[in-house]
Amino acid sequence: ILAGAIAVIAIYLVAVLDKGLKLGLMSRLAQQVIIVLIPPLALIFLVLGTIFLGIATPTEGGAMGAVGALILAAAKRRLTxxxxxxxxxxxxxxxxxxxxxxxxxxxxxxxxxxxxxxxxxxxxxxxxxxxxxxxxxxxxx
Structure with a gap:
């Protein structure tokens, strides 16, 4: 259920941001803030959120954080x-x-x-x- 809810929220955010970018509704500063702040916050939630929600143990949360950091580095093309x-x-x-x-x-x-x-x-x-x-x-x- 939680994974489905996260997927729905992610799809909604992508749709809203994409429409806002195409229509020119978002300023350049807002675009930069979203691009800079969302990945670290997602990584923090991936580790601490799953631990506090009881989905993962601290060891599993650390492993999820490591995998999440690898994915973020690969997405930014900095994973060498x-x-x-x-x-x-x-x-x-x-x-x-x-x-x-x-x-x-x-x-x-x-x-x-x-x-x-x-x-x-x-x-x-x-x-x-x-x-x-x-x-x-x-x-x-």
Whole structure:
């Protein structure tokens, strides 16, 4: 039903814009605004709209955004091998950064646990005035 509604709206917009362009009703600025604003807004709706409407999970929404960005780049004739290669390199670099952060966090947590840091923190928090209830009050404030 949603896909049908989106198709009807898209057909209506194309018909209205095409008639407006042929009759000269739209100014040049309005044409440029429509051409510049509609694709990014459609891409944002493709990702966030489908997630908030419950059509897609965040992972699926991200995949839809990636495919939508590829379609937009192809429609603007900017999709070349170099652009895809640069995007792949940037994505790989970002994924490596995230992995190094996760590895560093794991090493820190194992070291912290190895020197009984969890017991130090537990003793520190239970030594607060009021004990466990005092800790809950301090955290709540």
């Amino acid at each position: 091998f170099d652009v895809v290669n640069q995007a792949l390199a940037a994505t790989t670099r970002l994924s490596a950064f995230v992995m190094f952060i996760l590895i560093g966090a794991r090493v820190f947590s194992l070291t912290f646990y190895g020197v009984n840091g969890h017991l130090w923190v537990e003793h520190l928090l239970t030594s607060l005035p009021g004990g466990e209830l005092g800790f809950l009050i301090a955290v709540s404030v």
